[in-house]
Amino acid sequence: MRVFKGRLLAVLFAALTLLPGERAQAELIATAGETKLVELSPLENDTSALTLVWTIDHPTLDRTAAMSAAIASVVTGGTSTRSSYEVSSFLKLKGVEQKIGRSGKNLTLTVSAPSDVFPEVLVHLENVLLEPRYTPNWYARELETSRPVISTRTRQPSDVLNEVTNYLEFDPAATDEETLETDFQFGRPAQVILRSEEEEVTRRTVRLINSLPGARFRLGRALSKWAEGWTGANGAPFALPKGIVHLADPDASEMLILLANAKAFSNAQDQLGSNLLVDYIGANQGSEMFRVIRQSMRASYDPRSDFVVVGKNKGVIALSATVEASAWPEVHGKIMEIYQGVRDGGVVPESLEIQKDRLDRTYYHRFFTDPDWGARQFLDEHPDGVEGEITLPLFEAFRTVSTEETIENADTLLPPIEEFLVILIGGGVSPSADMRSDGYCALPKGAPVSHCLNKLSNAEY
């Protein structure tokens, strides 16, 4: 599968545009250096897309939420000439999709639209970036939306996993208590990722970037404070604590069991091999967890595994099931047994090959139809951009990883089951003393999972 055009343009923008006077006090988010423009293969569904990438120094959870809310406010809150409703109407009439995402320290705004109207959409984007007019209340609403969900209320495995990955990605000690700025402007991005075949789109993209202010106008109030107060998690090991996080809800008839482990890999091949094994364990209806826990034990509707890519050669492996409260110890034991069996090499090669084909198709399909996802793949591999030939080793690994070797190396590609964090949310008996030996934290109702992750990490149990 060849997915890249292999063309990189490093664009130097000498000309700067002054901010309009009435916006002079806005917090400017922009790069002080050059903007790197990379062109990836065009999308397959007659759409074009542009991803603008702004880098946050020392990202914290609060700051990332604030920046996401700010971008959302800028692109929806109206301009000096268009109300928010008029902006919304324009987006619908042109068929524009806007997504805000993140890869590590990089925040992204991906704008996509049918190719025939995309040049016009770029003009609109230039206007909203230069002349945003959202209100503080609009921003407050976007900020509320950006806040992480408390997963103990929804009890969705994906929400719990989101809290776990946030814990891994952000310094748990870093909080931003001070009142944040509400007035932002987004200037020149650090990177631009383009998905279009049209020369006109490239030309207008360059014009758009040229029109945006650079970081020399950065006032740096709130952001500087954040940066100064932050001690940093760089260099911290990519790991979750062992032990048990337990929210006991005696009124609940169900128990959510989730086992999680953070694993760093030495290369893309190992990451992909691990991903395939995890998929084999529980990613779909052809998996072992579905076959055993759902179809044989009849114990859960949603047994599943997840492999969450957190960055280059880093992933979170998760196994989960929601079960009748009284049955959770038995199902927990069965999940561990299934995992251990696969780790010991108990894998049907034909089924693993099917999982590989499925994952390959998923990667291919998403890369060519989902520009936000595609941008994240690029940024996971090249967070600071790239010059010269563009490679994404994870995509290339599909051609080099063999299922036979993956099975042979299962015990190194999958971490020992004893090293998994266990999260229990719901009813049923408390974990046994034996289970608690690696650490136990009782999670108060309504508290985030990170409350216990901090305690387990600091051996406060």
Add this chain to the structure above:
Amino acid sequence: MRAAVFFLSIVFLVFSGSAQAQSIIPLAQKGGLHAAYVVPVDTFDRVDVQLIVLSGSYDDPDPSGTAHLTEHLAAFSADATILRKPRERDIYATTHNVATVYTNSGLPSEAEMLLRLSRAVLDTPSVSRKFAESEVAIVQRETLLRERQYPFRWLSRMALQNLYGTLRGRADNTVEDLPKLSLEKAYQFHKEHYVPSNVTLIVSGNIEPARAEELVARVFGDTEPSDAPKKPWLDQKPDPEKQSVVRLQSDRLQRDTVLFAKFVEFEDRSTSIDMQGAFFIASGILNERIAKVLRHEDTRILNHGVNWYFAKNADVELVIDLQLMPGFSVDEAKDLLTETLAGLLDEPISKYEIHELRQKEVVWSQNMARRPSAFLWFLQNVAADGFPPISPSVFAETLSNTTDQEVIDFAEKILQPSATSFVLAEKAD
């Protein structure tokens, strides 16, 4: 037919652009099926077969959940009968209000196998008694899981129970009925509802019409027509004077929520088949006006969703879901919504507004055709009522054939006084 609008603060999913026309071609050699169609498109290198049983949760007997249990049994039975090797594809089956949809997707070369998988759904489920009995427990697990994850499910159920004054038909009693689920009721439901005359088949994707005709005749040609089941819920109407308001607190909620339901009856109409265009445009205009007030002129509502259900007999059910910002009370939100709806047509609907809405809807529909799953949803939406499916290009034609006056009359009817139901739900710690 269902139209839904959700406004999210970060992700904005609206699509546009030119797209190829998608013809809806009826298939004559369909055996006893209610209807069969092929929709040839070469945008995607795949074929999708949707078998739509024209009965869903509204058709549940006592207990609620029977249609759902039947869906599980039929899907696993079909899968086990046709596929005999390691699973390469997941089963996709969903029980909606008025229909149960089985979707089988694959490469064009697999078209016959996909049709045979679909055909097997109509056979009496042949899974072991032990498996079938334990599937009841799986349905119970699934129901409880969804209840926890999506509070909208139980909040809207409560609103509809209070609106219609019943626990059956248009309203249900799913959770309380879980212990009463029975295999006998499910098999009886299959016998009555999974009959050819109650089934629509849609084959779409990269397939020649002649080949689809040949394959459908081969796989479904031996099915015999029979009486379609009755739909008693179509006669179920609430007391027009009903004005229900209930309050609750729950630790399952992420934030304070207001749920509103309204029933509208077009007394002079017996079918909605010729009102589709007016419904889509009028509901779109009302959605835009609601958004203008609740999202663009006010910032105290975090998210709002507007769900429309337009039944085949032209009854309309409108459900509005408000997620509140901290500090904005459920009572204030109720007053805001009531005031908003009361004043929604103070400014008459203009020709320009209708014109612009038509454009937005066409752009939206064209972009649905760009994504396989969205395209399938589009085809099944109207077909779930037993009507011919509407493709994005047919949709555009339908909108252009709708007069402005039809749109205005529809919108005015929606906002006339009728039965309503509020649930004011506060988050508890």
